[in-house]
Amino acid sequence: QQPVQSPQAVILREGEDAVINCSSSKALYSVHWYRQKHGEAPVFLMILLKGGEQKGHEKISASFNEKKQQSSLYLTASQLSYSGTYFCGPSRFNYGGSQGNLIFGKGTKLSVKP
Amino acid sequence: DVKVTQSSRYLVKRTGEKVFLECVQDMDHENMFWYRQDPGLGLRLIYFSYDVKMKEKGDIPEGYSVSREKKERFSLILESASTNQTSMYLCASSASPQGEKLFFGSGTQLSVL
Numbered sequence: 458q459q460p461v462q463s464p465q466a467v468i469l470r471e472g473e474d475a476v477i478n479c480s481s482s483k484a485l486y487s488v489h490w491y492r493q494k495h496g497e498a499p500v501f502l503m504i505l506l507k508g509g510e511q512k513g514h515e516k517i518s519a520s521f522n523e524k525k526q527q528s529s530l531y532l533t534a535s536q537l538s539y540s541g542t543y544f545c546g547p548s549r550f551n552y553g554g555s556q557g558n559l560i561f562g563k564g565t566k567l568s569v570k571p
Numbered sequence: 572d573v574k575v576t577q578s579s580r581y582l583v584k585r586t587g588e589k590v591f592l593e594c595v596q597d598m599d600h601e602n603m604f605w606y607r608q609d610p611g612l613g614l615r616l617i618y619f620s621y622d623v624k625m626k627e628k629g630d631i632p633e634g635y636s637v638s639r640e641k642k643e644r645f646s647l648i649l650e651s652a653s654t655n656q657t658s659m660y661l662c663a664s665s666a667s668p669q670g671e672k673l674f675f676g677s678g679t680q681l682s683v684l
Contacts, residue, residue, distance in 0.1 A: 459613070498575075498661065498675035499614070530624065544613060548671070559604075559673065560630070563613035 460485075460547050461488035469535045477530040477565045479545030488521055488528040489546040489559065499544060502530075504513050536570045542566045574598075577662050577676040584637050590649040592679050594662030600674075602667065603645035605629075605637065608659040609676070620645055652683045 461480045469475055479488060487506045493499040499514050505521035505528060512519055516533045528547075532539055546559040578593035596603065604619040606629075616629030619636040626637050634656060638646040645664075651657055659680050663673040 485672070489673075491673075499673075500675070501672045504671055516618050546614075546673075560616065561606075562612040563611065 459560055460545055460562040462543075462545055464565060465563070466566040467568070469571055470570055471488050471537060472534050473569075475532045475535060475567060477532075477543050477545075477567070479528045479547070479562055480494070481526050484525045485547040486525075487505075487548050488519075488525075490519055491544045491546060491561075492541045493544065493564075494541040502543075506515055510552050514542065519565065530569070535567075537569050537571065540567055541568045575662055575664055575674050575676040577660075577679050579679050580677065582681045584652050584681065586653060586683060587643055588649075588683075589654050590652050590681065590683075591664075591665055592647040592649075592660055592681070594647070594676055595643050596645075596662075596674070597643065598674065599642065600664040600666050601642070602665045603639065604663040604665070604673065605635075605647045606646065606661045606663065607631070614661065617647065617649070631656040652681075654683050657681060657683045661671060675683045 463478050489504045490502040491499040503514050508523040508525045510521045519530045521528045542564040544561045544564045546561040548559050575596045584590050589598040605617040606614045608614050617635050620626045623642050636648045645682050647678050659678050661678045662676040665673050
């Protein structure tokens with residue numbers, strides 16, 4: 458039950474905005490966002506726990522809808538340093554009767570050009 | 572700075588070989604995870620462990636096993652490597668059993684010939 462991310466890829470010019478969506482067919486316990494730059498490990502950006510929550514990190518913010526089935530990541534006034542692949546990683550609580558774990562989306566590749 | 576260290580950045584093995592991928596974390600985290608990353612497929616969970624000597628299968632455990640003898644170390648074992656196991660392998664750790672805020676290692680690019 459991998460979450461669905463859209464778009465798969467996006468190309469921006471510096472200063473432009475982008476939105477990345479992450480959808481699930483079932484309500485999620487939480488949603489996490491990670492960014493992976495080329496050749497590097499994924500890095501945690503933020504986590505949203507509550508339906509209706511919005512959270513910001515510099516010019517990158519995210520929302521979690523009331524039903525907890527969709528999250529969006531907003532990148533405003535993009536910079537070259539925003540380039541990378543963005544993953545949403547909703548958690549599954551009490552997976553298999555034991556501890557939860559994270560199932561990631563396939564990722565959205567963001568390229569910011571000068 | 573917190574650290575998750577994977578022993579090898581690049582590894583080349585032959586089909587049928589037994590392969591060990593090692594991961595060490597210095598954050599005293601209970602929970603550790605092994606993912607593989609393939610183009611177009613994203614990150615897929617192989618195994619995770621929430622305590623020493625405890626392990627749980629992820630979504631793609633076939634062909635893999637794990638070992639967690641000490642809290643800081645989590646090993647991924649390919650009993651008999653096959654070409655379809657050529658991939659980037661990422662280890663991660665977390666203070667939370669739900670895997671909140673994962674810290675990733677730099678990855679091991681494994682090629683099986």
